Amino acid sequence: MNVCFIMYPWEEINTENDSTLAIIHECVKRGHRVAIATPANLTIRNSIAYAFSKIIGKMDKVPAQLKSFHKKAVLKEKMLPLAGFDVIMMRANPPLDPIALNFLDSVKDDVFIVNDIEGLREANNKLYTACFDDPDNEIIPVTHVSKNKKYLKSVIKENPRDRMIMKPLNGYGGSGVIMIEKTAMGNVNSLLDFYIDNKDGTTNYVILQDYIEGAEKGDARILLLNGKPIGAVRRVPGGDDHRSNISAGGSFEKHVLSPAEKKLCKKIGPKLVKDGLYFVGIDVINGMLVEVNVMSPGGITYINKVSKTKIQEKIIDFFEEVVEERVKALDRKTKLKNTIIDA
Template identity: 60%
Template sequence: MKICFIMYPWSAIDPEADSTLRLIHECVKRGHTVALSTVNNLTIRDSVASAFCDVFTKKNKCSDNIVAFYKAADFKKAQLPLGGFDAIIMRANPPLDALALNFLDSVRSGTFIMNDLDGLRIANNKIYTASFQDTASEFIPATHVSKSRDYLERIFQDSQSDKMILKPLDGFGGRGVIVIEKSAQQSFRSLLDFYIGGDEHGKGSNYVILQDYVEGAEEGDVRILMLNGEPIGAMKRIPDSGDVRSNVHAGGRVVKHKLTAQEKRLCKYIGPKLVRDGLYFTGIDVIGGKLIEVNVLSPGGIMRINKLNRVKLQVDVIDFVESVVHAKELVLSRKNEFRKAIEDANAV
């Protein structure tokens, strides 16, 4: 297969922990032609969507050691048509550059893109969890999103809880997530001014999220990796002392985790919608059996879950990509056979 990863720069990878590197290594190890690009390197040439790519050369044997593989990687630079790839795996870091997705719209019918472009458009921010609210609060904490300082102040004042979570709509990696308590209500307006920003007319302002505090958040959250609507691995992330954020990049640590009955029910509940939206590989963050966030751009955790459970989740992910590409090829092959049969029937 010919696979393109649209991701962050190769030089930004931490080879000890990076999930994308595990996926790339698995593809190269299987003998696939692998190219890397970034959203800034997408372009159009003669009305054809293409990308400036670094293509793995096949001069050297692929090392089983991923760190050694990273250090020995050798590339050839080329501008390549995106429509020539069997699969494009989206692994760019948030926030999403929505305009970049337009470069890929022209190739989506013939190339498998994971995750689907429309899915990325609707799910790249924290509002997406609200789309699961149709059957109530069992799985989703009450969430409020607004730019209105007055409205958010009323929500906070009317809350039955002593504390709530405040965070930016487009944040990632735990950045900007804070707990606000009723005892510090006099500071709330100042926090809203900082988070929402903008001028007196609202220009340049940002949406923020005010969310019910889920009991147990101080003990950490659970990252669950979902593949084709099913959980394939999980870990618990425990925050650093005095910090509500469980993200590893924010100082949290990880421990082995077995899904609870409630977490399994949550996965079963949201899995079909993720698949319908073309979100085949995601990372969901769960606290107390409730869905907090859905990570769709470059969900991480593969290396850490692998290490905790002695598995290789990248194998499952690339198996899935191969199966989808094979199915598309099968459909095309049968279509060509049928077309030939019709042409032969019309031959003189």
């Protein structure tokens, strides 16, 4: 296969725990041609979409460790047509660059894109959870999203619970997630000003979400591939932080899906596949869906460490199966067309 990763710069990779690097490593191990590019590397030449790419050269022996692999990889720069790839994997960090998706519109019928660009457009922020049918809040906590400060303050005051979670709509990695309490309402005005108002006069959306009991014990990051769970890890908050995100100082430990989590995955899986969201990370607290991560879901290396598995193998197996089916379908179509031509 020819696989292109549209991602963050190669030089910025955390070689100890980077999920994208683990997937790239598996591709190279299997002998697939791999190129990487950032969204800023996309371009149009003679009305054809290209990427200024870095191709990973063939290795006589691929190092087993990610750090050694990253260090020894030799990159060759080349301008490559996007339609020539079998798979394009979107691994750029949030927020979504909508222009990058516009470059990919012209090749979406020629290349298997993970995740699908229409799915990314729909699900790239935290509003996507509202797309799941859950009128009784069985799997999703009560959630409010607004720019209206008066409304948001009334939500906090009228909420029957003492605590809520406040976070920016486009945050990621635990950035900007805070817990607020009714006893500290005096701070709410300044917090809303900080979250909503920008210096240039524009405004941002704020999310208020019911605090889920048990959140202080951490959350589960569950990875789903083609709508089904393939691994999970429990993230535990640091001693002085309510956030479980490892990037925010949390730790991780082995996690086995509970019956409630299995039920949740079974309920949301079909819609994820329908929307072309083939590789997704969900954050779950006490069986409740908190976030759906579709841009660059992480957690692969942590799951591998605690569960003695290799999540990246399952991902590349899936890519190979899809590409093989697409090749077979094209061959079949070509043969049928030739039958008509030769008639």
